[in-house]
Amino acid sequence: MKQLTRYVTMAAIGAGISLSAFSQQVDKIINVKETKRIISFLASDEMKGRKTFSPEIDKAADFIAAEFKKAGLQSMEKNGGYLQSFAMVSPKQKEASATINGAAFDVKNVIFLSTQTSLTLNQGSGYKSVSVNKGDNLFSVVSGYAGSKENLIVWIDTSFSKMFPRLSGLKRMMFKADNNIILVLGSKADTYSFTLSQDAEERKLANVVGYLPGKSKKDEFVIFSGHYDHIGIGKVQNGDSIYNGANDDAAGITAVILLAKYFKALNNNERSIIFAAFTAEEIGGYGSRYFSQQLDPAKVMAMSNIEMIGTDSKWGKNSAYITGYEKTDMGKILQENLKGTGFTFHPDPYTDQQLFYRSDNATLARLGVPAHTISTSKMDSEPHYHQASDHVETLDLDNMAMIIKSIAISAKSIISGKDTPSRVNVDELR
DSSP states (O other), X not given: OHHHHHHHHHHHHHHTSOXXXXXXXXXXXXXXXXXXXXXXHHTSGGGTTOBTTSHHHHHHHHHHHHHHHHHTOBOOSTTSSSEEEEEEEOOEEEEEEEEETTEEOOGGGEEEEOOOSEEEEETTSOOEEEEEOTTSOHHHHHHHHHTOSSOEEEEEOGGGTTTGGGGGXXXXXXXXXXXXXXXXXXXXOSSEEEEEEEEOOEEEEEEEEEEEOOSSEEEEEEEEEEXXXXXXXXXXXXXXXXXXXXXXXXXXXXXXXXXXXXXXXXXXXXXXXXXXXXXXTTTTOHHHHHHHTTSOGGGEEEEEEEOOOSXXXXXXXXXXXXXXXXXXXXXXXXXHHTTTSSOEEEEOSOGGGTGGGSSTTHHHHTTTOOEEEEEOOOTTSOTTTTSTTOOGGGSOXXXXXXXXXXXXXXXXXXXXXXXXXXXXXGGGOO
16 A cells, blocks of 8 residues: 555656545546456456457457447547447458460469459459569568559569468458459569459458547547457366456456546547557457558557556566567656656567567557557466466456556656657568
8 A cells, every 4th residue: 555655646746736636536547446347347258258250259349339438438430439340351262263474374373362252354454563573571572562452463483482372371361352462473474364263251340449539639649559359268278168368458458448537537638549459469460450551650659559467577566568668769758757656667578479569569560650568478487378267366456457557657748749759660670
């Protein structure tokens, strides 16, 4: 109790508001009782592990949307709701053919990135031809083309013949789209024709997104996010087959909900704040990828993605780490706002595990946004990670509530528009 009192006192002084006002607001909204209420629902057996595409993940989305509504967030969707819906397709090819320069071409050397059920095209179909040349970074260049909204024929140098089959992973699951991209292992041709017949069943997904419009900098955005999906039901472990995902990442979503309620209560944000609960992180980060396509990255000033904050960090309580700490000065800004509180943000100590690229911050970071993940998870010794034992009972909810308060306080100068973190140098990313 003494530590909490000192924490609140110093934070209130730093925020420039009275202790009584701060204490009443922060403790009323971000506290252990509310933390437990939210995370206990999201990580309950009723949610059956919140697997992507399951009925239970829809229940989780409805719960988060209801919490956003209670918080008083505005919608960013045309229908006025909080669900940011989109469709995914996992194509299953039935028949395909290819002819290049008048001769039959082995379709094993053609990959169709298409969500259409049938496709017929030739050199007169208006497709743009682009190339991947010897010495290029194959996966980086092709990934860039795969995100295009144009109809493309991508001619890939035969020096990549051994690596080419790995590109088929790009069609494992695709956003529903009207354009088509054809990857061809071979030299650019003057004449060609391709046909495709496939099953392309749509499957619906949804992020849950709400926002608070800024007062003087409405077109500048600060994002708080986490992912609400987990891995569902799996191998029985000690009589339990439900992988509840309390720490991963019901903890992060609990933080997002409480931060939304806190900043709405403050009602003094100069920049607009977006609160996002992403779907499908566990199967490829599709939710955050779709979300990033709806924003102008130049208008996103900062992103704090919150993942696995329910256990103490390697430094103990009142501490967390920031992935990609060295890539921007955002971590230094956050820490400066926590001066005197006793809470410390550390650089990621698990850089060998590439955590910066493994969570939902990565998509916006690749677009230059100062986007980082905040976590406490001891990734070299986390016994409940992706296990059926990831239950609420294994978490330190008192410390988790303190971490959420610290995240709120650490962002104050960015939300007020006083500080703007430096951008990520995308040329340095892998």
